[in-house]
Amino acid sequence: MEPRDSMSFDEFKQLAMVSMEEMCREIFKENQASIKIKKEAVALKNLARIFNTTLRLANEKGFQTMSLRDLSRASGMSMGALYSYFSSKEALLEMIQNRGRRLTRKILSRLVDPAQDPAAKLETAIRAHLYLTEVMLPWFYFSYMETKNLDKIQQKKSIESELATERMFIEILDEGKRQGVFRVADCVLTASVIKAMLQDWYLKRWKYTRRQVSVDDYAGFVIDFVESAIHAPLAKRPEEKGGQDGSRG
Amino acid sequence: MEPRDSMSFDEFKQLAMVSMEEMCREIFKENQASIKIKKEAVALKNLARIFNTTLRLANEKGFQTMSLRDLSRASGMSMGALYSYFSSKEALLEMIQNRGRRLTRKILSRLVDPAQDPAAKLETAIRAHLYLTEVMLPWFYFSYMETKNLDKIQQKKSIESELATERMFIEILDEGKRQGVFRVADCVLTASVIKAMLQDWYLKRWKYTRRQVSVDDYAGFVIDFVESAIHAPLAKRPEEKGGQDGSRG
DNA sequence: CAATAAAAAACGAACGATCGTTCTATTTTT
DNA sequence: AAAAATAGAACGATCGTTCGTTTTTTATTG
Incomplete structure (x- = not known):
């Protein structure tokens, strides 16, 4: 496919x-x-x-x-x-x-497209992760909650998987920063909070179900929120202002 | 105090x-x-x-x-x-x-200042929550992980506490929106992702420890990130652009 | 096709270990 | 000496796991 x-x-x-x-x-x-x-x-x-x-x-x-x-x-x-x-x-x-890990790897590997520009890549990555966790919600919740009960080898794998996902976001952000389309103060921390937002979708699912927020609602919101944050001039850093209009195709 | x-x-x-x-x-x-x-x-x-x-x-x-x-x-x-x-x-x-719940309530109640403007309130709230979870990290992690093992009454209390925290952020965002200093598409979802970022601090503490990110580093980053997101014109909504310069005292 | 032998799968009682909890004896403090 | 606090053996329940038996499915034969 x-x-x-x-x-x-x-x-x-x-x-x-x-x-x-x-x-x-x-x-x-x-x-x-x-x-x-x-x-x-x-x-x-x-x-x-x-x-x-x-x-x-x-x-x-x-x-x-x-x-x-x-x-x-x-x-x-x-x-x-x-x-x-x-x-x-x-x-x-x-x-x-x-x-669960195999399934995650398999599905994600089908969805990356190196040809996209950073902004599109970011949107695809956010949406794909939310869709993935939505489809496999029981596993992601289980996996998160039971990590401490795994043996050391399996724990390592979990951590590695977590960091790999984060690294993907870091690379997208880095690329966008180099191309001048993103304004990111700290790519690692930014990737970290993006991941936190994605994680909330399966950790607090009851909340979103209760409020009738669909996975597409949430995906759209997170994408807009993140793009607003990284397209805007950095708050409290006047020396970095100017030369930014925030428009995209 | x-x-x-x-x-x-x-x-x-x-x-x-x-x-x-x-x-x-x-x-x-x-x-x-x-x-x-x-x-x-x-x-x-x-x-x-x-x-x-x-x-x-x-x-x-x-x-x-x-x-x-x-x-x-x-x-x-x-x-x-x-x-x-x-x-x-x-x-x-x-x-x-x-x-834990008592301690949380007690400490937080000492730190709210109704006289502050929304932007300052937001900063105070974010910082206070991060400080609180840092000081009581073992409890917050414990409380999060063991919720499902509590009886129904205690579970209700946990959910109520979670929603109360979120409500606080919603009110700050709402006030800022009314005053025109915040540009927020959806106050509830925005409060929700802010909470997710704050939660990451104690759920993924190993990651930040390993990277030598201090609680003040993280607080500063989250505050900047959120303010960038809600001060900027909303991405993909050209009809809402203009009349916004993003500067604050 | 019906009957039956062989293989595969499901069953559930039984075992030792460990759990939360109790209780009486002992030690420590007043 | 009295009161308060601690110690650790003992109890029944339940856990993960095993194993001989029974049931179900498949293959074979007349």
């Missing part, structure tokens, strides 16, 4: 759903040593059920607090059946993390 | 430490029915020890995952001793939440 300047949320959702199945299959094949189920069709169906039920329960009460008996009850599978799909509770956690 | 236009972080810290002891005493007197310790001096010293140790352990592995034996070991108090200070693990959680 070709990357495009703008993609509707519905198109994005469809793209994600296809990748979702793909990822389950990859996970299954990689963990076939520890998974006792032989037939792919059976395994994929039940793995998806286990993953989704776990995400739901863990987002309600936390992964550690959720017992495997809770999971058994909610998923309609017996304890013995569950242990045919993973070797331990921690292994289940790792599989879920693994699937 | 009189509210002032600007207060250094060190002054703020001192103010907070005094209130901290005060709050422990209040908590002790209110829960005297369930606390088996008679002498205030002993109770206050050990309550503080229990609270701080709990916050440390819970921020490492989560409150539910932390066993009371962990707490016993880390605090150097026996199981029996611990249960002289609280009636159950959940009661301990509530006491900690209670102390």
Whole structure:
């Protein structure tokens, strides 16, 4: 699929759903040593059920607090059946993390377009991240909340993933700054607060749902807000004023 | 103490430490029915020890995952001793939440100054919140992460507290908009993303520590960033341009 | 197609470990 | 000596995990 300047949320959702199945299959094949189920069709169906039920329960009460008996009850599978799909509770956690990270990487890699100008790139990146977190909301929330319960290796991966996302924004901002279209005092901190705003979408989802703010509403607002901030003369820095009109194509 | 236009972080810290002891005493007197310790001096010293140790352990592995034996070991108090200070693990959680909320309310109430103009108010509010979360970082992180483990009543209180903070920003933005000094497309969403930026300070503290960004650095940046965003003409809305120079006293 | 043997999957009782909590004995302070 | 505070063993419940049994599906045969 070709990357495009703008993609509707519905198109994005469809793209994600296809990748979702793909990822389950990859996970299954990689963990076939520890998974006792032989037939792919059976395994994929039940793995998806286990993953989704776990995400739901863990987002309600936390992964550690959720017992495997809770999971058994909610998923309609017996304890013995569950242990045919993973070797331990921690292994289940790792599989879920693994699937989410793969899915994130896969979807994002399809959406970057090096040919765009910095302003368009910024808009695409913000929108793509919000769409992504919207589609995979349970996972992102889960992943954020359970980081501390992962082993050191997995924690490293989470941090690395976080910093990689931020680095992408830093590069866009840097490029725009060099081209003179952005007026950024500190690219690292700016990328940091942009990421904070994007994160709020899945961490405080209840708030936006209650206020009937759609993902497109929020995306539009954040894009405008950020562009206003980095197109304007810096407040309290009179020596940097002038030579700026703020207009874009 | 009189509210002032600007207060250094060190002054703020001192103010907070005094209130901290005060709050422990209040908590002790209110829960005297369930606390088996008679002498205030002993109770206050050990309550503080229990609270701080709990916050440390819970921020490492989560409150539910932390066993009371962990707490016993880390605090150097026996199981029996611990249960002289609280009636159950959940009661301990509530006491900690209670102390944090009180402390927050107390400190913030001392820092609002209705006489300031909107821009100064905004700056004071941002700085005060960052200082507050810096001083009480373990609690804010704890409180955020453990919300889902609270009972319904305590959850309501947390949400209410979150919305109250946001409302404060909404009112400042609204006032500035009415006076024509702020150019805000949506006060609610703007307040929301400001809060998200403030929250990032204590949720991603490791990142800022690693980069050697101080709380004053971050406060200064956020204030500049937000003011740039709401002083500038809105991007992509040419009909709202003009008659704006962005300068302030 | 029906019957049946083999393979795959699901089941749920049982195990040891650990949890929150209680309680009595002991130590420390008054 | 009395009161206050601490100690740590003990209890029942629940946890993650295992394992022999039963049920379901697939393959084979008459």
